[in-house]
Amino acid sequence: MSQTWWRGAAIYQVYLRSFADGNGDGVGDLAGLRARLPYLKDLGIDAVWLNPWYPSPMADGGYDVADYRDIEPVFGTLGEAERFIAEVHELDIKVIIDVVPNHSSTESAWFQEALANPAARERFWFSDEPVNDWQSIFGGSAWTQVPGGQWYLHLFAPEQPDFNWASPEVHREFEDVLRFWFERGVDGFRIDSAALLYKSDTGYEDLDEVHDVYRRWREVADEYGERVLIGEVWLPDQERFARYLRPDELHTAFNFDFLSCPWDPADLRRVIDLTLATHTPIGAPPTWVLSNHDVTRPVTRYGRADTTFEHGGRLHGAPSDPELGHRRARAAALLSMALPGSVYVYQGDELGLPEVENLPDELRQDPMYARSGGANPGRDGCRVPLPWSGDEPPYGFGTGAPWLPQPESWRKLTAEAQRTDLGSMLNLYRTALAIRRDRLGDGTMTWLPLGENVLAFTRESGLTCVTNLGPGPVPMPAGEVVLASGPLEDGALPSDTTVWLSAG
Ligand code: GLC
Numbered sequence: 001m002s003q004t005w006w007r008g009a010a011i012y013q014v015y016l017r018s019f020a021d022g023n024g025d026g027v028g029d030l031a032g033l034r035a036r037l038p039y040l041k042d043l044g045i046d047a048v049w050l051n052p053w054y055p056s057p058m059a060d061g062g063y064d065v066a067d068y069r070d071i072e073p074v075f076g077t078l079g080e081a082e083r084f085i086a087e088v089h090e091l092d093i094k095v096i097i098d099v100v101p102n103h104s105s106t107e108s109a110w111f112q113e114a115l116a117n118p119a120a121r122e123r124f125w126f127s128d129e130p131v132n133d134w135q136s137i138f139g140g141s142a143w144t145q146v147p148g149g150q151w152y153l154h155l156f157a158p159e160q161p162d163f164n165w166a167s168p169e170v171h172r173e174f175e176d177v178l179r180f181w182f183e184r185g186v187d188g189f190r191i192d193s194a195a196l197l198y199k200s201d202t203g204y205e206d207l208d209e210v211h212d213v214y215r216r217w218r219e220v221a222d223e224y225g226e227r228v229l230i231g232e233v234w235l236p237d238q239e240r241f242a243r244y245l246r247p248d249e250l251h252t253a254f255n256f257d258f259l260s261c262p263w264d265p266a267d268l269r270r271v272i273d274l275t276l277a278t279h280t281p282i283g284a285p286p287t288w289v290l291s292n293h294d295v296t297r298p299v300t301r302y303g304r305a306d307t308t309f310e311h312g313g314r315l316h317g318a319p320s321d322p323e324l325g326h327r328r329a330r331a332a333a334l335l336s337m338a339l340p341g342s343v344y345v346y347q348g349d350e351l352g353l354p355e356v357e358n359l360p361d362e363l364r365q366d367p368m369y370a371r372s373g374g375a376n377p378g379r380d381g382c383r384v385p386l387p388w389s390g391d392e393p394p395y396g397f398g399t400g401a402p403w404l405p406q407p408e409s410w411r412k413l414t415a416e417a418q419r420t421d422l423g424s425m426l427n428l429y430r431t432a433l434a435i436r437r438d439r440l441g442d443g444t445m446t447w448l449p450l451g452e453n454v455l456a457f458t459r460e461s462g463l464t465c466v467t468n469l470g471p472g473p474v475p476m477p478a479g480e481v482v483l484a485s486g487p488l489e490d491g492a493l494p495s496d497t498t499v500w501l502s503a504g
Helices: 030-036 037-043 078-090 109-116 168-183 210-223 239-245 265-281 322-337 368-373 408-413 415-419 423-440
Strands: 010-014 045-050 094-099 142-143 152-154 186-190 228-231 287-289 342-346 445-447 454-459 463-468 480-484 497-502
Touching: 010 423, 030 078, 037 186, 037 408, 037 423, 078 094, 094 168, 168 210, 186 423, 239 265, 265 454, 287 322, 322 423, 322 454, 322 463, 322 497, 415 423, 423 480
Parallel strands: 010 045, 010 342, 045 094, 094 186, 186 228, 287 342
Antiparallel strands: 142 152, 445 454, 454 463, 463 497, 480 497
């Protein structure tokens, strides 16, 4: 793999709790993941990104980290994590882990110390009263009172106290945490809530000081050779976004404009152009992301009459046409994999899993659900454990009852059922990733003018990608069909279909 592997990598997101359960307790773990590594190798990805695997009370699916230098016992042990890293590397796959620098867990040693000793509170945001009226991103006040009377700030759940990045100790701590894992071989970090670390009287998003943190982190990463820092940076302003990708800061950042873009040719073209215009001048590769553990699965979102991004669960439960959603998700997958840069695949999207929208309310675990008083269903519906094999739950996920129930209809969507079906979503992903490895990834693209409903572009390798977002079939440009997301009609490209063509 090249020195700058991350510029064009296909990165598979593993939501560990829901990937595969090795010990029968109903929760995914490292043993389950290690046993399924051949599946990931066969799928053809270059790297895995794991959501937080640290000891955690799981108030927010592990994004409430109690100890940054160990592994959650439900997931395994530090020794197992080290063996996992070695095994993945033997398969020539890179490992990216999540680091959560904006907040901790109320169970962390530092927060416990702060609770016990009011003189040891400078690592967090404590004050005698809430100093502003900020709301938690999960709903409710962002301030919670502790015994003794003081209040602390939490932008997310009350179990996630925000660090005070004005404290030099916090800086030292995170540089040391990065080193801890770099020394154990991880190839990079996905930085959670990367733009939120600093707070001021006026706000908390994207304060200039945050860039000093990432300049320093880049120095640390560079000491270890080719390691990568990836920002979770949701910002409306492209100029501000690009600052995180300056040559001495983060390597890449998630493209949330693409993820949240409706299934519409004009919108998609605008987002692709904007993405290229943002990244090209600074030499940073774009990323193409269709989903993750925080958003509605594409099959469900694209099957709705309204495909706008439903921030806050606004469209939860709105009717979705499964056939339409499936067709568009296939077309979107080929589009995202053909664009220049790196691409992310969220576990289960390669199986075409839909959002599970009918989970029993009492089983919902996402704090968004409870903190919104049930108004927001939360993100559990995209976190349901994967179906691997067999005809009934738990579909080979493990031996125990999965922590969230899997729908009956998933019998047709297991990895086993799809492996032998050449037309399956799984085989589309496998084939596309194999072609992508040789002919796509990092580089540039040139638009082809094929009408306003058609997104068509050529890559350096001579491969052309054409997506038809219009209502009826359109003529295809000349070339040999390399791969198509759906059936073609006598030289025409049907609606909601992507084709990859070779110049010959
Ligand atoms: C990020 C994560 C999300 C988490 C939040 C707080 O947005 O992706 O899952 O709830 O940060 O850590």
